[in-house]
Amino acid sequence: MENITNMEEMADRAWFQVAPGVWGIRDLFVNMYLVRNERTRSWVLVDAGLRTSALKIKAAARQLFAPHFVPSAIVLTHGHFDHVGALPSLLREWEVPVYAHYLEAPYLTGRSAYPPPDPCAGGGLMTMMSWTFPKDPIDLNGHLLLLPEDKTIPGLDGWRYIETPGHTPGHISLFREEDKLLLAGDAFVTTRAEALSSTITQAKHVSGPPKYFTPDWISAETSVKKLAELQPEAVATGHGRPLYGAGMQHRLQWLAEHFKTLAKPRCGRYVEEAAVAGVNGVEYVPAARIPKWLVLAGVLTLVATGALLYNRRKS
Numbered sequence: 001m002e003n004i005t006n007m008e009e010m011a012d013r014a015w016f017q018v019a020p021g022v023w024g025i026r027d028l029f030v031n032m033y034l035v036r037n038e039r040t041r042s043w044v045l046v047d048a049g050l051r052t053s054a055l056k057i058k059a060a061a062r063q064l065f066a067p068h069f070v071p072s073a074i075v076l077t078h079g080h081f082d083h084v085g086a087l088p089s090l091l092r093e094w095e096v097p098v099y100a101h102y103l104e105a106p107y108l109t110g111r112s113a114y115p116p117p118d119p120c121a122g123g124g125l126m127t128m129m130s131w132t133f134p135k136d137p138i139d140l141n142g143h144l145l146l147l148p149e150d151k152t153i154p155g156l157d158g159w160r161y162i163e164t165p166g167h168t169p170g171h172i173s174l175f176r177e178e179d180k181l182l183l184a185g186d187a188f189v190t191t192r193a194e195a196l197s198s199t200i201t202q203a204k205h206v207s208g209p210p211k212y213f214t215p216d217w218i219s220a221e222t223s224v225k226k227l228a229e230l231q232p233e234a235v236a237t238g239h240g241r242p243l244y245g246a247g248m249q250h251r252l253q254w255l256a257e258h259f260k261t262l263a264k265p266r267c268g269r270y271v272e273e274a275a276v277a278g279v280n281g282v283e284y285v286p287a288a289r290i291p292k293w294l295v296l297a298g299v300l301t302l303v304a305t306g307a308l309l310y311n312r313r314k315s
């Protein structure tokens with residue numbers, strides 16, 4: 001028991017303040033956010049990180065919100081494994097609803113898996129590792145509720161959600177009008193999510209959504225433009241540090257204007273054609289595009305192996 005308490009105290013240091021009433025927790029390479037509702041004195045968890053994040057979330061909640069350390073709701077920007085990981089553990093203790101966009105529901109109720117990641121897109125170690133990331137859908141049946149159509153967020157007065165598909169079909173971002181604070185999930189990120197080094201050092205960038213996990217680049221561009229038009233004063237994203245003020249606005253605007261050259265990968269299976277998804281999940285996935293050099297290398301290896309075997313038989 002004492003050990004657990006010590007671990008929780010250590011985990012406490014992981015949280016950081018983003019803005020009044022908003023805190024972030026970083027676990028390895030991903031962020032989640034705790035948002036207080038000033039009127040009701042309750043709070044909402046935005047995204048649920050990795051499996052290992054449950055302890056950090058509970059420790060931060062206890063310190064920031066005790067005695068009301070159980071949130072009124074959990075809101076998901078999307079359902080990728082690094083944004084829902086702690087849910088099974090948290091929901092065993094917390095009887096709270098989990099809200100998501102209706103187009104994200106198939107991936108949160110075991111109905112559909114996301115389109116496969118694209119290890120050809122983006123370069124970087126995280127990209128190459130992407131095929132190892134869990135992609136089976138989590139099943140939140142019994143806990144999942146759909147976000148209201150009027151764009152309000154249950155439990156968060158003064159906030160609204162913005163539909164930002166592309167990275168996933170039902171991806172949302174959260175915006176607080178009063179101080180123009182934007183929680184953008186993975187619609188864009190403030191690091192280079194593809195590179196393991198950037199992910200660890202949290203170097204400051206404003207980049208498009210993680211390339212290996214984005215199956216619709218046309219929607220992703222429209223979503224970034226929509227968010228840039230809000231002219232947020234502060235942004236906090238799924239990966240990277242919060243960024244503020246004119247410097248960030250300039251970088252976000254630049255990304256929106258030059259999205260095709262800055263964010264879209266040069267090659268990969270979703271570059272020419274997007275995956276198609278509907279209310280029941282993925283409907284169509286374009287064929288994998290194998291780079292020419294890889295095909296050539298494969299053919300050469302086959303020829304060399306064949307020649308070697310042939311020579312061995314002869315001798």
Ligand SMILES: [Zn+2]
Nearest residue numbers: 080167186213
């Ligand atoms: Zn994601």
Ligand SMILES: [Zn+2]
Nearest residue numbers: 080082186238
């Ligand atoms: Zn992510």
